[in-house]
Amino acid sequence: MMTSLYRPKSTSQEKNSLLLPLFCGGGLLGLLVFLFVSRLPDQNVQGLVRILEQASHVQVHASSIRWAPSQGLFRDCWNGRSLFFLGSESDRLRDVWSARVRIGPNGRLLGVAGIYNLTSTELGDEYALVLKGRWVAFATLAYHQVQSVTVFDRAGEDAQRLEEGLTDRWARSLTNYQRTGSTAGMGKLTISFEQPPRQIGLFLEDSQLRLEWMEQDGFHQEVANLEKGEFVSEGRGVQIDRAEPVQKQLIHWLVDTVRSVSWIGPAPIAWLEERFFGARDWLRRFCFWWGKGEPSLASSEKEEKPSTFPLHPELSDAEGKGWPPPPIESVWSSPEPDEGRWKVPPIPWIRSLSIGDIKAPPPFFQTFVRPDKQRSYVKVFLVVMDMRQLELEMEGGSEDPKPSLGPFGLGRIPRDPAISRRVLAAFNGAFKSEHGYYGMMVHRRILLPPQPNAATVAVLSDKRVAMGTWGPVETLNGFAGIDPSQIVSLRQNLDPLVDHFEVNPTKRGLWGYTLPGTGVQTERSAVGLTEGGHLLYAWSDDASATTLGRGMKMAGCVYGIHLDMNPKNTGFLFAAIEDLKGRRYRTALLNPLMGIAANRYIEHASKDFFYLLLRDPIPPPLPGLTPVDAKEPFWSVSPGTQSSPSWLPALWSARILWDQDPVEILQVVPGRVRFRLQLGSKEPDPKTGVSRPSPIREDSSAHILASVGMGFSTDRDMYGIAVRGMQFLPFLQNKAARTDMHRALLVADTDGKLAIHPSEEGFQLLPGTDAIELPLLVDGGNPIISELHGSNPIQQVQRTALGLTEKGQVLIARGSVAPSALAKILARAGCSHAVLFNRGGSAEGFLHRTGTNHPPLIRYPESALYMIATTMLPNAFHASPFSSPLPP
Known part of the structure; x- marks a missing residue:
């Protein structure tokens, strides 16, 4: 008979006598594992x-x-x-x-x-x-x-x-x-x-x-x-981000978990959603009819008319026409209070751009419309965004889209204070990857490659926003006229919801993962582009896709993209962030019906989203240059009149020290000024019978911001010039002359954009183009030092030089320094090419500014470069799809 190992009663000594061998044996085995077993797997690799x-x-x-x-x-x-x-x-x-x-x-x-x-x-x-x-x-x-x-x-x-x-x-x-x-x-x-x-x-x-x-x-x-999630030293050109744990509501977790089961899939979930939302829509329509009855339409044949935004605001209007947008006419005979009336969101802490005492108008306006002619209770809520003040960014979610290369997105707003403190708003992105692998790229990192013919919004390197239908390609050249290197971020979803004011132009029948041939009244969202270049977000808690598109068309959208749908997936929030680490920030939803958390996008977002930054109008300091007063900001607003809008200056000035000599630098923001040349009265007669060009036109002279002297040619030192497409003095390359002088052509095209062409490159004069020959100071980013740049480079006279950066910035440097000093300054400032404003004769080097004690004149003895103000347009535009050539 075997004795049982388990006894009803035992003393503590008996227990200890049994446990001691077990502990010793376990310790011995652990020692053996430490010494031998941890090395054994490598011995059996095959x-x-x-x-x-x-x-x-x-x-x-x-x-x-x-x-x-x-x-x-x-x-x-x-x-x-x-x-x-x-x-x-x-x-x-x-x-x-x-x-x-x-x-x-x-x-x-x-x-x-x-x-x-x-x-x-x-x-x-x-x-x-x-x-x-x-x-x-x-x-x-x-x-x-x-x-x-x-x-x-x-x-x-x-x-x-x-x-x-x-x-x-x-x-x-x-x-x-x-x-x-x-x-x-x-x-x-x-x-x-x-x-x-x-x-x-x-x-x-x-x-x-x-x-x-x-x-x-x-x-x-x-x-x-x-451990800290940061670089030991300042990581230049690299960035490290820590992914936040996924936090998801239970219902979303259940739906995603069931969908991921291979033998279930998304179809049963779509069937359940369709039945639920269909029943809810029937019940809501019945209750509304029973309680109030359906109101009458304003006209039985009335169509939704787009509320147009002027494309070109007048310069005399300091704020620019089209902002705030014009009211939207209701399709119903009895509009509700504030329906179609744009109002500032009732949130006092929303910031707008301000420079000194000049403050910009509110960057957001909101309203609602009722575009569903069968359901008068359905409202589409709209918020329009001033893209003169704002910049669009996007970020991938921590779970979606599922990237085809590399890691998931961050799932939150970047932690860099230089970015987070400029965040004003954020809103939801597009569909989950399993509902369509539409493209997404974030800061040049491709999560999903672009899909042909998909509705696309892209952010370019110059902060402009392009919105349109992608071409029939899976590469980054889907927009006509936009080089792939210019595209920084993009997001796609479905076909366009609105294109050229037409709702559902492709006659798509499936907007979201529902059963084929069905439509669902549910929570939906979209982003659109107005004709005037502003962005618009549309949201409804109970709408079909076409209803949402009609609301966008009524608001003046020329193009629209359907974004995410269904409760808890969509929402727009305003934000003011002071310190993310200390969680010191404020948020507010666009509409209380939105079911997202108040800290979504800021703390965590499992799906992709967009966010809006307040533009930083102050240019960054120029590298390697020391300001006269190190305690003051590098740049200050240039005194005098500015381009419209005045709250976003186009001309900035700085004072630097170069070998203890002060040098003034004027920076012109790209796209805010047009440049024109004016022939000086002392330019020599070419004796070819060519009449002198007429002065700047009166309509342009009223908008002149500044003029800069460039000197005049002499019979000994002849420099070519052409004004408005008419050659007045021949260029060096077209005549026998000394060829040891470094010369270049400063060219202003018909749009008033500047370019510098070294003479040896060759140049073709086009109709309406201005071109003037000047000494070359910087070529390919390298200073060129030549004795011919001045008869006495040590002489303390005022000299002026102009340089262009690769990004199109115009820098004008002025000071009583040698030409070689101006060349080094502009090269260090990042200019790829620069020219000296000295055509051989007297060059006063003046800079006259409108609104100061020295305003520009219409005529000068020497030739002059004029800056003519242009009104800044919003930085979003409708892009055309790239059309690949037909195969042979």
Whole structure:
């Protein structure tokens, strides 16, 4: 008869006698694991690769396998020891995988307890996988460039700041376990580059990651402190961001979880949504009819008329016509109070642009319209945004869109105070990836490639916003006349909802994931472009897509893009951020019916979104130049009259020191001024019978802001000039003359834009073009020093030079310094080309400004360059699709 190991009663001594051998045996086994087992997996690489390939169904790259530290004998055997590797389907691009491999006491591989694809980037190739301690790092390569570097923290995501209940924590833990095999998940850091390198080397040292790469200017190295999520030194051209833990409402979590089940999919969810929203719409229409009855339309044949915005505000109107927008006429015979009347949002802390005592008008106006002729209770709420004051930005969500290369988006507004403190508003983005893999690019990092013929909004390098239908291409040249290098960010969704004032021009029948041939009355949103170049956001809690489009058309939208839909997915909020780390910020929803959290987009957003920044009108300081007064701002508003609107100056002035001599610099903001040449009365007679050009036209002379003297030619030093397409004096390249002088042509085209052409490049004079020959000071960013720039360069006379930067900025430097000093100043300021205003004869170097004691004159003895004010237009425009040529 066997004696049972379990006794009804036992003394403490008997228990201790049993536990002591167990503790000793466990300690001995743990010691054996520490000494031997943690080294055993590397001895059976082929077997390890085989079981990993069987579990993952991908090709495992054996050299990429990285083992995490052992957790001890029992956990390695029962739960599995973690490892990371690169895997790919045959010869396709690699992804980063993690696995938990169960290992026996003798090092035998018992099987795979869990395996997970951590990246799933269809167009990205992961490589340079490194692991040390809790940190795992790798780079993502696409389009022959390193798109990003990702760092995983195996210790888990930082969820301490989340305000969530027990159910939310349980749901998040379950999602983490499904994705990573750990309920704590994995923290994530993303490193991005302003100029992506071709290749990169990664080196983990304790809690620091060293990045090494080569660029055209030489070797680069940065070190990131992974614990703090920042670079050890100031990272120039690189940025590091910490991903926030996913926080999602329970109903959204349930829907997304059910949709992700392979044998269920999205169709049953769409069926349920259609039934629910259809029943709600019927009940609401019945209750409204029973209680009030449907009001009458203003006219049975009346169509929605667009409320037009003037394209070209008059210069005399300081604020610019078209702002605020004109009222919108109702389609109903009895308009509701404030229907179609634009009003300032009742939020006192919304900022507008201001320079000194001059303040801009409110940047937002809001109203509502009722465009549904069968449901008078349906309202479309609108907010229009002044794109003279605002800049549009966008960001990917922490879960959507699911990128085809590289990591997910940040899912929040950037933490850089220079950006966050300028945020005025944010609103939702487009559909989930599973409902259409429409393109998205954020700061030149492609999450999803562009799709042909999709409705697109893009942000360009000069901060302009292009909105239109993408061409029939999957590359970045989808807009006609816009070089791919100019596109910084873009987002696409569906077909255009409005195009050239036509609602649903493609006759699309499916706006959102519903059953084919059906429409749903639900919460919807859209972004549009007005004819005057402003952006507009439209939202309704109960509308079809066509109803939303009609409301946008009534508000004057020439183009519109359908954004996200359904409750809890859409919303627009105003914001004023002081300090994100201390959570000192204020927010307010556009409409209280919006079901999003008040801190959405700021703290966390699982889906992509747009945000609006208040424009920073002050130019950045010029590099390498010292202001006269270091305590004062580098730039100040240039005294005198400014282009319209006056609250956004076009001319800025600065005073710098160069070898203890003061030099004045005038900067002209691109696009705010037109340039014209005027022939001086002392320019020599060419004796060819050509009559002298007439002065500046009267309609232009009324808008002259400044004039700058350029000197006049002499019979000894002849410099060419052409005014309004008429050649008056020949250029050096067209006549026999001394060729040892560096000369260039300063050209003003018919739109008044300046360009500098070195004479040796050749030049064709076009009708209406101005061109003047001048000494060349800077060529290709390099100063040119020539004795011919002045007979006595040491003589203390006022000299003036003009330079152009690659971004189109115009800089005019004036001072009693040598021409070589002006050349060095403009080259250091970033000018690619510059010319000296000295045509051989007397050059006073004057700068006359309207609104000062020295206003411009209509005629001068010497030739002069005039600046003519132009009204600033909003920076959004309707782009045309690129049309690829037909194949032969």
